[in-house]
Amino acid sequence: xxxxxxxxxxxxxxxxxxxxxxxxxxxxxxxxxxxxxxxxxxxxxxxxxxxxxxxxxxxxxxxxxxxxxxxxxxxxxxxxxxxxxxxxxxxxxxxxxxxxxxxxxxxxxxxxxxxxxxxxxxxxxxxxxxxxxxxxxxxxxxxxxxxxxxxxxxxxxxxxxxxxxxxxxxxxxxxxxxxxxxxxxxxxxxxxxxxxxxxxxxxxxxxxxxxxxxxxxxxxxxxxxxxxxxxxxxxxxxxxxxxxxxxxxxxxxxxxxxxxxxxxxxxxxxxxxxxxxxxxxxxxxxxxxxxxxxxxxxxxxxxxxxxxxxxxxxxxxxxxxxxxxxxxxxxxxxxxxxxxxxxxxxxxxxxxxxxxxxxxxxxxxxxxxxxxxxxxxxxxxxxxxxxxxxxxxxxxxxxxxxxxxxxxxxxxxxxxxxxxxxxxx
Amino acid sequence: xxxxxxxxxxxxxxxxxxxxxxxxxxxxxxxxxxxxxxxxxxxxxxxxxxxxxxxxxxxxxxxxxxxxxxxxxxxxxxxxxxxxxxxxxxxxxxxxxxxxxxxxxxxxxxxxxxxxxxxxxxxxxxxxxxxxxxxxxxxxxxxxxxxxxxxxxxxxxxxxxxxxxxxxxxxxxxxxxxxxxxxxxxxxxxxxxxxxxxxxxxxxxxxxxxxxxxxxxxxxxxxxxxxxxxxxxxxxxxxxxxxxxxxxxxxxxxxxxxxxxxxxxxxxxxxxxxxxxxxxxxxxxxxxxxxxxxxxxxxxxxxxxxxxxxxxxxxxxxxxxxxxxxxxxxxxxxxxxxxxxxxxxxxxxxxxxxxxxxxxxxxxxxxxxxxxxxxxxxxxxxxxxxxxxxxxxxxxxxxxxxxxxxxxxxxxxxxxxxxxxxxxx
Numbered sequence: 001x002x003x004x005x006x007x008x009x010x011x012x013x014x015x016x017x018x019x020x021x022x023x024x025x026x027x028x029x030x031x032x033x034x035x036x037x038x039x040x041x042x043x044x045x046x047x048x049x050x051x052x053x054x055x056x057x058x059x060x061x062x063x064x065x066x067x068x069x070x071x072x073x074x075x076x077x078x079x080x081x082x083x084x085x086x087x088x089x090x091x092x093x094x095x096x097x098x099x100x101x102x103x104x105x106x107x108x109x110x111x112x113x114x115x116x117x118x119x120x121x122x123x124x125x126x127x128x129x130x131x132x133x134x135x136x137x138x139x140x141x142x143x144x145x146x147x148x149x150x151x152x153x154x155x156x157x158x159x160x161x162x163x164x165x166x167x168x169x170x171x172x173x174x175x176x177x178x179x180x181x182x183x184x185x186x187x188x189x190x191x192x193x194x195x196x197x198x199x200x201x202x203x204x205x206x207x208x209x210x211x212x213x214x215x216x217x218x219x220x221x222x223x224x225x226x227x228x229x230x231x232x233x234x235x236x237x238x239x240x241x242x243x244x245x246x247x248x249x250x251x252x253x254x255x256x257x258x259x260x261x262x263x264x265x266x267x268x269x270x271x272x273x274x275x276x277x278x279x280x281x282x283x284x285x286x287x288x289x290x291x292x293x294x295x296x297x298x299x300x301x302x303x304x305x306x307x308x309x310x311x312x313x314x315x316x317x318x319x320x321x322x323x324x325x326x327x328x329x330x331x332x333x334x335x336x337x338x339x340x341x342x343x344x345x346x347x348x349x350x351x352x353x354x355x356x357x358x359x360x361x362x363x364x365x366x367x368x369x370x371x372x373x374x375x376x377x378x379x380x381x382x383x384x385x386x387x388x389x390x391x392x393x394x395x396x397x398x399x400x401x402x403x404x405x406x407x408x409x410x411x412x413x414x415x416x417x418x419x420x421x422x423x424x425x
Numbered sequence: 426x427x428x429x430x431x432x433x434x435x436x437x438x439x440x441x442x443x444x445x446x447x448x449x450x451x452x453x454x455x456x457x458x459x460x461x462x463x464x465x466x467x468x469x470x471x472x473x474x475x476x477x478x479x480x481x482x483x484x485x486x487x488x489x490x491x492x493x494x495x496x497x498x499x500x501x502x503x504x505x506x507x508x509x510x511x512x513x514x515x516x517x518x519x520x521x522x523x524x525x526x527x528x529x530x531x532x533x534x535x536x537x538x539x540x541x542x543x544x545x546x547x548x549x550x551x552x553x554x555x556x557x558x559x560x561x562x563x564x565x566x567x568x569x570x571x572x573x574x575x576x577x578x579x580x581x582x583x584x585x586x587x588x589x590x591x592x593x594x595x596x597x598x599x600x601x602x603x604x605x606x607x608x609x610x611x612x613x614x615x616x617x618x619x620x621x622x623x624x625x626x627x628x629x630x631x632x633x634x635x636x637x638x639x640x641x642x643x644x645x646x647x648x649x650x651x652x653x654x655x656x657x658x659x660x661x662x663x664x665x666x667x668x669x670x671x672x673x674x675x676x677x678x679x680x681x682x683x684x685x686x687x688x689x690x691x692x693x694x695x696x697x698x699x700x701x702x703x704x705x706x707x708x709x710x711x712x713x714x715x716x717x718x719x720x721x722x723x724x725x726x727x728x729x730x731x732x733x734x735x736x737x738x739x740x741x742x743x744x745x746x747x748x749x750x751x752x753x754x755x756x757x758x759x760x761x762x763x764x765x766x767x768x769x770x771x772x773x774x775x776x777x778x779x780x781x782x783x784x785x786x787x788x789x790x791x792x793x794x795x796x797x798x799x800x801x802x803x804x805x806x807x808x809x810x811x812x813x814x815x816x817x818x819x820x821x822x823x824x825x826x827x828x829x830x831x832x833x834x835x836x837x838x839x840x841x842x843x844x845x846x847x848x849x850x
Contacts, residue, residue, distance in 0.1 A: 036494065044492040048481075051716075055476045058469075067469040067684040069461070097522050102710040109534055113549070113573070124538070124549055140711075147708045148538070259492040262716040283572045285527040286565075289714065291476075291687040 002336035003417055008425040015418035022368065022415050025408045030369030032405040037188070037347035037393045039260050039313075046312050047258045053299040054291060066290035072282055073274070078264065078293040084303040085221060086250060087234040088268045094277060097288045100253035100265035104215060105144050107249055107267070110280050111178070111213065112148055117246070117276050120211040123178055132170065132180035134162035136350060136378030136389045138188040141181040141217070145380075150178070152380035157190055161198035168205065175208035179215055185232045186220035189350040189378055189391035191343020193230035203238035205247065216250040220346040222310050223256060225318050230344045236268065245270040254296060256313070256347065257306055264296050320394040323402045324349050331410030337417040340392075349392040350378075357416040358387045364412035370405045427761035428842055433850040440843035447793065447840050450833045455794030457830040462613070462772035462818045464685050464738075471737050472683045478724040479716060491715035497707055498699070503689065503718040509728040510646060511675060512659040513693045519702060522713045525678035525690035529640060530569050532674055532692070535705050536603070536638065537573055542671070542701050545636040548603055557595065557605035559587035561775060561803030561814045563613040566606040566642070570805075575603070577805035582615055586623035593630065600633040604640055610657040611645035614775040614803055614816035616768020618655035628663035630672065641675040645771040647735050648681060650743050655769045661693065670695040679721060681738070681772065682731055689721050745819040748827045749774050756835035762842040765817075774817040775803075781812045782841045789837035795830045 006014060058066045060075040074095025083090055096103050115122040123129050131150040133142055134157045145152055153170065155162045161184070171177050182202070184194040194202075202214060216235055224230075239245040248270075254263035269277065300306045325342055328351070332338045340351045353361055358375035365372050373391040376382040392409075394402060431439060483491045485500040499520025508515055521528050540547045548554050556575040558567055559582045570577055578595065580587045586609070596602050607627070609619040619627075627639060641660055649655075664670040673695075679688035694702065725731045750767055753776070757763045765776045778786055783800035790797050798816040801807040817834075819827060 038494050041490060041493075044483075044490065047492070051480045051483075052477070056473075058476075065466060065469065067472070067686060068466075069463050069680070069685045098714045099710045099712075105709040109538065113534065113538065140708075143708045147705070255494070259716060260494045261492060261712060262714045280572070283565075283568045284530040285524045287524075287686060289523045289687045289717070291684060292714070292717070 002334075003421060004336060006421075008422065011418055011422050011425065015415065015422065018411060018414045018418060022364065022411050025368045025411060028369070030404065030408065032370045032397060032401050034393055034397060034402075034405055035371050035373050036396070038396045039256055040316065040396050040398070042316050043313055043395070044259060046309060047299070050258055050295050050299040054295045058291060058294065060290070060294060064290070066294045069286050071287050071290060072285075073278055074266075074288070075290050075293050075297075077297045081297050081300060081303060081306070082252070082266045085306065086218065086252060086266070086268045088236055088250075091271050092236070092268050092274060094267045094269070094274060094281070095288065095293055096265045096267065098255075098262055098265060098292070100217070100219065100251045100255070100267075101140055103265050103267050104141070104217065104251055106284070107215070107277070108144055108148060110277065111211070114280060116211040116213055117273070123211070126176070128176055130174065130177045132167060132177060133380045134180070134182065134187075135380070136189055136384075136391070137181060138183060138217070139377045139382075141215075142380045145181070153177070154380060154385070155180075157187070157192065159192055161192065161194035164198055164201045168201065171205055171207040171209070171212055173208060177207070178209055178211060179213045181215050181217065183217045183219060184235070185218055185230060186223055186343055186346025188219065188346065189348035189389075191341045191346045191348060191350060193232050193344070196233050199233040199235050200238050203235055203242055203244055205244070207247075212247065214248045216248050218250055218252045219256075221252055222307060223313070223347070224310065224345040225314055225321055226344045228344060236270075246273055249273070254306075257309060258296060258299070262292065264293055317395050319399055320397075320402055321349065323399050324392055324394045324406055327403065327406035327410055332413060335414065335417075338413055347393060347395055349394060351390045351392055352388045353390065353413060354417055354420060355386045355388055357413070357420050358384060358390050360416040360419070361390060361409070361412045364416060365408055368408050368412070370408045372409070427759075428846060429761060431846075433847070436843055436847050436850065440840065440847065443836060443839045443843060447789065447836050450793045450836060453794070455829065455833065457795045457822060457826050457833075459818055459822060459827075459830055460796055460798050461821070463821045464681055465741065465821050465823070467741050468738055468820070469684060471734060472724070475683055475720050475724040479720045483716060483719065485715070485719060489715070491719050494711050496712050496715060497710075498703055499691075499713070500715050500718050500722075502722045506722050506725060506728060506731070507677070507691045510731065511643065511677060511691070511693045513661055513675075516696050517661070517693050517699060519692045519694070519699060519706070520713065520718055521690045521692065523680075523687055523690060523717070525642070525644065525676045525680070525692075526565055528690050528692050529566070529642065529676055531709070532640070532702070533569055533573060535702065536636070539705060541636040541638055542698070548636070551601070553601050555599065555602045557592060557602060558805045559605070559607065559612075560805070561614055561809075561816070562606060563608060563642070564802045564807075566640075567805045570606070578602075579805060579810070580605075582612070582617065584617055586617065586619035589623055589626045593626065596630055596632040596634070596637055598633060602632070603634055603636060604638045606640050606642065608642045608644060609660070610643055610655060611648055611768055611771025613644065613771065614773035614814075616766045616771050616773060616775060618657050618769070621658050624658040624660050625663050628660055628667055628669055630669070632672075637672065639673045641673050643675055643677045644681075646677055647732060648738070648772070649735065649770040650739055650746055651769045653769060661695075671698055674698070679731075682734060683721060683724070687717065689718055742820050744824055745822075745827055746774065748824050749817055749819045749831055752828065752831035752835055757838060760839065760842075763838055772818060772820055774819065776815045776817055777813045778815065778838060779813070779842055779845060782838070782845050783809060783812045783815050785841040785844070786815060786834070786837045789841060790833055793833045793837070795833045797834070
């Protein structure tokens, strides 16, 4: 029986039983952390060979001594490694340090201080700036645009991606809208991948602002979890058909391929944009860590080597996603007290309670020793208008802990939902 | 006989002889590059052990798995490694990525966009910003403040540091002056170290702008070349006596200690400033490369280990400085056609021609196959008002090449000076 069909007495009985179960969990004194999308130690072990992949010859293929200064936007073999991953050519790539978030931040900063290219006014000189944020989304994206003081506008997301009707209307009408955050594949946290139509409509956008830019964070482009992986259209291919390739900055990294703290981050953009970024970046730094680029090239050998590595990651984390989904399938679905995604890849399961329960669920979990990502974190300003979305990050804990944590989580959802429904009885 | 004492006939004879020598060099078809302060391959070889210093245990002393995300401002043992180098405590340090230039750039950007602290207006909202530039100085410093559009003001430098009378007067009178670039030890390019009085006067500055900041680039703090190294007062010690420690941002790196492209860069600041920077930085990145920090800690073992490494560097580069100075002592000094520094450390020898000859000397060198740093590069906007300063970077070429290049250089100085003096005969 679904909870919404219960009368007051049935609900009270249900609530009391669940409360007893919940108190039992509290008594266990658990201390489980499910907050962030971090790889587990077992996943990081997959890359230990990288630490000995570069012990002698530090020359790149063109003879550059990678130990020394020089080479602003990445050694050529690193470009060859990542070009097929993003489906771009070498001269459309910039290879940077360990953090794609940092590249995105720097890119926002450049647009803000110097303008999106040599011709457009810097955003800082254009008064109020607005930014589109597909929700639920990545908290660290929203934190950047919040720090720069942009007004963030929520864009609802469905199975096919963000609401393109809304986006097309907004950007065509409002020249103060300068950009949008997108995680187009296995999105954080929903796990959905943008449909072909969505990508084509992004490429075909006709923004009122000439300096509108799509920040295409393709963080999970090779992070498949199943035998039926999603497929994402190459946005640059679509843009090139329409001459709109200057509108897109694409980002990715090996943070969840090699080492989360010591990977290599990359940016893809039109040749024109790469030249412009290089012209500013050459003042910012002499160059990024080329030895770490070389380490990645030597360890993976090729893009295919990276894909092989991803299969090993999948073998470790797919069972964790299954544990989460099994718990939800058995504990939540029959009661009709929440909806959730079943992603084919990425790092998250996105869970929606009935309206007005997410904060309560997270608080109940915490009280029982299970720390979840804060409710609201997946929305700009940490404000979930429905107080409904909770991001579940299955990768870090071992399966046994995950199963334990999910029992607590399911119990917390039951309890919070029952109490919520009782309010209106 | 000094050139300035020669009459026209003597000078013409001198010029003709030197011209013959110069044409001889040109005929050799040399291709020597003395442009940048890069370490040589032999120096980089000193650090090869670092590539195998971290192959297994990636845990930091507090148990953090350095392979994963986390820890914003550096692992604790890296802080312990660098704290004695800069004479600050752990909570006055931020350990970053591979480039101190990048930290300085980011710091300028933060002040510009968000303000120097939580209270002051961002520089971008304060109209015209001016910046003090001790000259000759580091071209990449000047390039940053030029990119941000600050008006740069030349400050002459003597043996004791920049002209403090001028600095004190300017900063006390003009609130649009927001900062100064300083390389206080073995300065780039003069090689001088600021005197105790200079450091004390910096600490005691009373700027009209509350948000005036000293950018203290201590790049060469342990880069001694002789048995009688210079000593630099700890500016934070002096500031703390006066309560002015928020006025200073200090920077350093291991770029010329370990690997130039893959070192670790650090920033020191007051506890208040560190907290403020951390609060902004936490939006910019999840953290810097902790494995590379750990690699440095494991390889050097301690600050003393770094000092030992610097002795090995000295053994390699001191003879190169000697080759440069020998060439100048024998070829230039007797003729009175140039002045130059004899640094106790750092990476450069700073040479001054008589007024109006530097560009000509660099052009003559280039024509004979010896590329020097461009004349003017050591001044803001690349404009040397006296067309006199040339930066000599002895570290990269082998001694044999250096000797060859210096022969050409000395010959070019002779030729250019003779021609210049003949103009007014």
